[in-house]
């Protein structure tokens with residue numbers, strides 16, 4: 001099972017959904033892990049795939 005490389009939290013269980021954007025190809029979802037790592041997910045049908053992630057709390061301005 002894919003998980004966060006920084007804290008080991010499973011990708012299947014996003015902690016905080018930051019925002020969600022609809023697009024023609026599906027939806028893009030931004031989530032934040034418990035360690036502060038921001039993740040970009042692409043929704044494909046029932047599955048959401050993490051396609052990018054930041055380092056934990058790398059940007060102080062993004063810590064809300």
Ligand SMILES: [Zn+2]
Pocket residue numbers: 004005006007008009033034035036037
């Ligand atoms: Zn994490």
